[in-house]
Amino acid sequence: MVTGGATATALASGLVTHLLLDRLLKAGIVLAALLVLAIGMTVVWRRTGTGPRDRDRG
DSSP states (O other), X not given: OOXXXXXXXXXXXXXXXXXXXXXXXXXXXXXXXXXHHHHHHHHHHHHHTOSHHHHHTO
16 A cells, blocks of 8 residues: 555656656747747848848948
């Protein structure tokens, strides 16, 4: 038979695992969003000609 302490430990372990996975998922979403933003900004700069390289040519 499982005692109350073992059940609480199992629940706490499951909670910690869930919280860690949640944080990793959120970090992955943020990194993916930053990557998409960087790619989008690069495309915009190249199409409009207002990138850092174009400022030196003026």
